[in-house]
Amino acid sequence: xxxxxxxxxxVVQWTFAERESFESWSYxxxxxxxxxxxxxxGRKGLLLASRARWTNVKIQRCLIHVVRQANLWITQRPKTxxxxxxxxxxxxxLSIRTxxxxxxxxxxxxxxxxxxxxxxxxxxxxxxxxGKRSWWYTHRKLRAVRSLIRNSLPxxxxxxxxxxxxxxxxxxxxxxxxxxxxxxxxxxGLSLERKQVLTAHFLxxxxxxxxxxxxx
Numbered sequence: 001x002x003x004x005x006x007x008x009x010x011v012v013q014w015t016f017a018e019r020e021s022f023e024s025w026s027y028x029x030x031x032x033x034x035x036x037x038x039x040x041x042g043r044k045g046l047l048l049a050s051r052a053r054w055t056n057v058k059i060q061r062c063l064i065h066v067v068r069q070a071n072l073w074i075t076q077r078p079k080t081x082x083x084x085x086x087x088x089x090x091x092x093x094l095s096i097r098t099x100x101x102x103x104x105x106x107x108x109x110x111x112x113x114x115x116x117x118x119x120x121x122x123x124x125x126x127x128x129x130x131g132k133r134s135w136w137y138t139h140r141k142l143r144a145v146r147s148l149i150r151n152s153l154p155x156x157x158x159x160x161x162x163x164x165x166x167x168x169x170x171x172x173x174x175x176x177x178x179x180x181x182x183x184x185x186x187x188x189g190l191s192l193e194r195k196q197v198l199t200a201h202f203l204x205x206x207x208x209x210x211x212x213x214x215x216x
Contacts, residue, residue, distance in 0.1 A: 002180075002199055003028045006172050012207040016196060024047035028163045036164045041065045042152060060158040062169040067093055070148055073141040083142055090145070093156070103158045109149065120146065176206065 005013040013032050016108035017024035022045040070090045078084050126134040159165040
């Protein structure tokens with residue numbers, strides 16, 4: 001895979017890696033000056049490496065990534081009232097703009113958590129095996145959304161009060177990743193080595209290109 005760092009103006013750094021990990025991101029960050037803020041998808045290795053390398057950096061979790069993953073687990077038509085209420089809450093994330101809206105949303109989130117705590121702790125039980133009865137949490141996907149939001153919350157609304165920080169990583173996803181995927185799809189018959197050459201050329205061009213005049 002390719003690890004890519006970009007400002008709103010251009011690609012500033014990229015490198016190939018076997019996978020996303022603390023080690024690969026640490027190496028990536030070692031070649032960059034410390035930013036004042038960064039927007040990311042919140043992968044564990046990425047966050048650990050960024051905080052280890054840059055202790056004072058402001059981190060903004062990409063809202064689109066959080067909302068998209070949460071909706072995938074909740075589904076479009078949740079069958080339970082608890083899921084329906086959570087879907088409304090998740091949908092409201094993208095409408096947050098001000099400190100007042102942020103505080104109101106966090107209050108609603110905490111209320112949902114308190115109200116349905118017993119529901120989220122419900123268990124299902126299987127048949128006994130070797131004298132032991134297995135069990136699992138009944139509402140695992142709603143619990144997964146709860147964990148996602150709980151873990152994201154410290155970095156979910158960093159942009160509030162900091163208009164210079166984007167709320168999403170769309171400048172990478174739409175401006176780089178989607179075009180790169182399209183390019184590789186058009187040349188899907190190439191070997192891995194040639195795909196890397198093609199990717200390197202594409203990213204190098206993005207790195208040296210002059211930004212548009214209206215971008216600040």
